[in-house]
Amino acid sequence: MKIEHIAIWAEDIEKLKAFYTTYFKAKPGNKYFNRKKGFSSYFLTFETGARLEIMQMPSIPKTRNDPYRQFTGFIxxxxxxxxxxxxxxxxxxxxxxxxxxxxxxxxxxxxxxxxxxxxxxxxxxxxxx
CATH class of the missing domain: 3.10.180.10 (2,3-Dihydroxybiphenyl 1,2-Dioxygenase, domain 1)
Incomplete structure (x- = not known):
């Protein structure tokens, strides 16, 4: 078994796509957009085949996590x-x-x-x- 991909909700998927493609050599797939939900996403593929999905949708609230403190869960x-x-x-x-x-x-x-x-x-x- 392997982890197929990990996903991140984002405020600006274009900015995240540029970051991961520029600094980590990720290759972006085509942008997916669901007009009904206002959902958009990219799959970014790394050299080893690992994938990161970056997703954006207006109804998703901003995170309450503090990037400087650590909590249980994905970190x-x-x-x-x-x-x-x-x-x-x-x-x-x-x-x-x-x-x-x-x-x-x-x-x-x-x-x-x-x-x-x-x-x-x-x-x-x-x-x-």
């Missing part, structure tokens, strides 16, 4: 970039473009080398080897 998306050097360079590139780095660069107690950045909608993205 981050981890993306492996292959090496410590890639973690360092991508983290620097994201920081230079104004994306907030909220943790790292660091080696965790269980041996992961990582940083944590916020995407444009304040979802936590863990960048790891």
């Amino acid at each position: 981050h998306l981890a993306i492996s970039v292959g090496s410590k050097e890639n973690v360092d360079s991508l983290t620097a590139r994201l920081a230079g473009a104004g994306h907030e780095v909220v943790d790292g660069l660091r080696t965790t107690g269980d041996g992961y080398y990582e940083s944590v950045v916020l995407d444009p909608e304040h979802n936590r993205i863990e960048i790891t080897v």
Whole structure:
């Protein structure tokens, strides 16, 4: 078995699509739009075949989650970039473009080398080897 995809409700799917395609080399599928519901989405496919669905619909309320505090439930998306050097360079590139780095660069107690950045909608993205 494998996880087929993970989905994120978004306020601006175009901004998220640009973020994940620019920094994580995701390939976007065609935009889907359901006029009756006002629902739109993209599937973004990563090099390994993993997919992220970004969805938008006016009736979905804004999140109450605080990106700086941790709660139970889904908390981050981890993306492996292959090496410590890639973690360092991508983290620097994201920081230079104004994306907030909220943790790292660091080696965790269980041996992961990582940083944590916020995407444009304040979802936590863990960048790891």
